[in-house]
Amino acid sequence: MIAVHARYRGREKGRAAVVERSAEALGTLPGIGAFEILGVEDIRTIADTPEASLNLIMALLSDGSWAIGLGFADSEANALATASKAVGVKAGQVRVVVDKQGATTEASDIAAAFALLAHVLHKRTFEGREATSLVRRGLNQNEAAAELGISKQAISQRLHAAGWPAEQAGWQLTLNLITRAADQAD
Template sequence: MIAVHARYRGNDSRRANLVKRSAEALSTLEGVSRFEVVGVEDIRAHIDDAEAACMLVMALLSDGNWAIGIGITEKGPAIYAASDAVGVKAGSVKVVVEKQKPSTDAADIASAFALLGHVLAKRTVEGREATSLVRSGLSQNEAAAQLGISKQAMSQRLQAAGWQAEQAGWQLAVNLMSRAAGAAQ
């Protein structure tokens, strides 16, 4: 079982409203159950699989204002492990993996997301636009046309945005989380 607990660490003066709206929006992601709002700054939900969890964590990391905890358990609700994992620093991802056999799964998953967070934090507005369009399923040509730029300019934006590193990190995170959750499924 996989769950995610996120704690808002931004400076918005209407944080309770922002957290509630974020929970509603994130609940619409495929593979994500309805988010529960816990207090003023915290939200948490069970996740169907590793790919959905990665999609969710990437969305939270892209925002930059959330501390994220991931819980993966063989038995029992993963939501409690996720709540135990959540930290206090925005942009951080901490992981608790509860398995019968000790492993380095939690540290490995957290490391993959630390690298992904670094890539996302360095991204320009133009890079975010380009990667968002390609991530949504558009080809580079289609994304370039939508932005009104050449295919070469689109390719340059993706390269500068670290698109290949994001894709490699994404696959690594999915594989690690799938392996950690494998015994539970």
Template sequence: MLALHARYRGRSTHRAELVRRSAEALATLPGVGEFERLGVEDIRARVETPESLCDTVMALLSDGEWALGLGVTDAAHDAAEAATAALGRAARPGLVRARVLPDATGTAGGDIAAVFLLLGQVLAKRSLEGREATSLMRTGMNQIEAAERLGITKQAISQRLRAAGWQAENAGWQLAVNLIRAAQKATPEEG
């Protein structure tokens, strides 16, 4: 079972509306459930797959104004509660914490959080052009299609993707998926 707890830590004067709109938009991602509002700044949802969880985390990290708690649990534990416990009270923008229950090694949550810390650094250094290019690639376009959509050459899209850290993002995303999947396998379902 997987869940995400997100807390808005930005400076918007209309934070309640921003959080509401963000929850609605995120709930349209494949495999993401409806977000429960836990207050003005907090939203939480259950997520179906490691890929869906990673996509949602990446979307929030790209924004740069959210702190995140992730819950990975077996059937005996509530993933949503684990996500909230992982986040805790003190949360700064870009922070990702994960709680895996049960965690025989005691390291799974820290490993997952570490990958997202590194991915957050890649995303934070990205230019507007890099965000446009990687956004198109994330939808499944190839470089030629993305270049045509942006009205630039294939060489230009390739340069934008390289500068944006596209390969590092893909490698980090896959590592995060693998770590979450391994944590799920280590938390046996009750039958």
């Protein structure tokens, strides 16, 4: 089982309302269960698949206001507890705990991959976030350019400047690592 625990570290007023709205919005992602809201700034949930957990964490990292714990264990209760133990205190960081004997390498590899992805995400301009969002939703470059009212060359330049190829490679690497850790924790 895979669980994600996130702690809001942003500066918005009305933290509880921000956390509640975020939990509601993130709960609509495919493969993500309903969130449990813990106190004022913590949420946690179970992810149905490695890909669902990765997409959830990418959304949290994109926001930049969440400290994230990713937990792997043999049962839902153990995965939730493991994710809660993993959550750190610094926004934009992912800590990982795999509840399996000798699993420190998997956990550190996954955390390292997320650190690289977070770096790419945090360097993006508004235009880069706009372009990558459209392509991530499934639009090709011609469709994304038309949506933004710019040329195909301009969308290509925005994607390149936003680190889109690096994000795609990092996403695939992280998915492979999460899949292996989930298989070993079961």
